[in-house]
Amino acid sequence: MDESTRKVPKVFISYSWTDEEHISNVLEFATYLMNNHVEVILDEWDAPEGIDLNHFMEENVRSEDIDFVLIISDKEYARKADERTGGVGTETQIISKRVYEDVNQTKFIPIVWQNDNNGKPYLPDYLSSRKYFDLTPKNRYSNSKKVLRRLHNLPENPKPKLGDFPEELLETNKYYPTLKEYIETFDEKVEKNPKSINFISRNFFKNFLKNLDDFKIKFETRNTLEIANGLYKNIEEYTPLRDYYIEFIEKITQVHEFAPIDYDIIKELFENIYSKYTTPNIGQSYMREEFMNFDFILRELFLYTITISVENNDYELTSYLLNSPYFLNDKYNLDKNHQTFLNLDRRGYIPTDGYLTKYCQEHNLNKLTGMGHLLISRIHKDYEVDDFVNSDILCCHISIINLHDQDGWFPFTYIYKETxxxxxxxxxxxxxxxxxxxxxxxxxxxxxxxxxxxxxxxxxxxxxxxxxxxxxxxxxxxxxxxxxxxxxxxx
Known part of the structure; x- marks a missing residue:
């Protein structure tokens, strides 16, 4: 909108004839407004000799054509308004009635022109609770533009438009305030006491497991496609929880040089996920398909931990996870010897890749491996595909050269390596x-x-x-x- 079409606000200035200097300052302010597209009604300009000043003031204060009445209040104005004397007193009787009757009115705008010796603004009693503009000498130049913005209804910090309702608030499993608090306070607490990292980590993983419990799945169908769709949906819904885990592992590995964590705490998380979510209880009626989401989750979290530890040069953690013994509580596996990270690879026991591949086929995604495709297609925003694939390949290599397992860790993502x-x-x-x-x-x-x-x-x-x-x-x-x-x- 250009100047020719923009509405011209019309204002009446109420002030006291305190002295010549004050009158001159008010005139200067009124001129500033006029020069900036504001029509000003002022007795010095619009009340010629012979006019009834009381009538002039009353008419302009009451007029519907006046958009705003600017009340320039110095010590003398406040005194006359409170004592109801002179022209100011006449205006006050009219204005105060309007102000008291309508607490929400915004037509009458107080402008503080002077403070007392204690820095308290001189304002009439009836305006003491009103928001005002501070145009005292030291602020007059800087705040005049704020008055101008108010008159043109162009605030410096306009109220933003109302956004859409945040649908995620209705999805209670997606946001985890306890985990978020651990992450947000991590830096401060560990910097203050590096040894606290173990306490913080144990509690974070304890709460992480509690939240993971919400993703247990129970299929009421034997239909392969329905199971595949349910599996895919479940994994997608857990993504925000995964992202909190990634963020926490990043923090742990970034401080490893001055605040080393007990690596058992991290390894125990994988042992707990394996034992609690990928194996049945003795006597439990179950379908292997009901463990598939946790099979995927276990693999994904493990690979991100390797990826992050390598990226942050925490090679001791990488080594610990790949070379230490694991203590996995598999109720149906009587062989408790020589358990390693390879046992976390549940292919052959849980048909996760088969169902995810079926999902891809049914949704016109020509993919050789549903497991590999999903791991790569949902890569975290802070990581490149090759970061993740390289970790998968590293797990495979270590399983062969260190553990001499002829089957080895199968790197489902290797075919997606880009370089x-x-x-x-x-x-x-x-x-x-x-x-x-x-x-x-x-x-x-x-x-x-x-x-x-x-x-x-x-x-x-x-x-x-x-x-x-x-x-x-x-x-x-x-x-x-x-x-x-x-x-x-x-x-």
Missing amino acids: DYMSLYQKLISESHCEKVKCIFDIEYKHELEEKIKYSEEYFGKIRYGFSNVFMNYVKPISEYVNVDEIASKK
């Missing part, structure tokens, strides 16, 4: 990097790493590890990323 780069491996030419990451490979000396890399090359060269129906796309050995002869050859 030939794998930083953890390619940096092995650096002696200092080797020293930092040797714990992951469970070695002490360079020659041990060389032997494991050669073993990796032999194994993956023979087995062709990967999806059998994907031509020439198999899991590559470590030697594809680094030349064994160059290991630790640079500083």
Whole structure:
């Protein structure tokens, strides 16, 4: 809207003839308003000699054509208004009645022109509770523009438009105030007391498990597609909980150098998820399909933990999760020996990939693996696809070279790898990097790493590890990323 079409506000200025200086200042202010598209009615301009001043003031105060009455209040104005003397007193009788009768009126705008010695504004009693503009000498220049904005109804900080109703408030499982509080207070508490990280982490994971309990699924159908759809929906609904977990693991690994956590606390979380949610109780009537969502969740959380620990150089955590024994309470598995992170890979026991692949087929997604597709398609916003895929491949390699398990960890996502780069491996030419990451490979000396890399090359060269129906796309050995002869050859 240009100046020619914008409405011109019309104001009447009520003030006291305190002295010549005050009158001059009021005139200057009125001129400023006139120069800025505000029509001002002022006795100095609009009340010629011979006019009845009382009538002039009363007419303008009452007039419907006047949009605003600006009440410029200094010490003299406040005194005359309270004592009802002079022209000010006449105006006050009219204005105060309007103000008292309508507490919501905004036509009469107080403007404080002067404060007393204690900094208290001079205002008539009837205006003492009203919001005012401070145009005392030190604020007159800066606040005049605020008055101008008020008259043109163009506030400096306009009220925002009303947004849509936040539907997520109706979805009670999606937001977790307790977990959020642990995350928001983490930095302050750990900085103050680094040892508190263990207490904080135990409580975070305890509450995380409680919330995970809400995602138990019970299928009332045997229809494969209905189960697949229910599985996919359940996993999507748990995503906000996953994101809180990722954020917390990020915080733990970012402070590992000055506030190391007891890694057992993290490993125990995976042991608890495995034991509580992916195995039945003795005597329990169950369908294997009812564990599929937690099979996916367990794998996804584990891979994000590896991804984040590597990214934040917390290689000790990476090593601990990949090389330490696990104590998994499987009610139907009597063999309690040699449990490792490989036991977290539940393929063959729980048909998760099959159902997720069925979901993809039914929704016109031509995907070889539903498990791999879903892990990649829901990648967290802070991570690249290769960050996640590289962790999946690392788990596979470690399972072969350290644990010598011929089946190994199956990296469902390997076919989604976008580049030939794998930083953890390619940096092995650096002696200092080797020293930092040797714990992951469970070695002490360079020659041990060389032997494991050669073993990796032999194994993956023979087995062709990967999806059998994907031509020439198999899991590559470590030697594809680094030349064994160059290991630790640079500083």
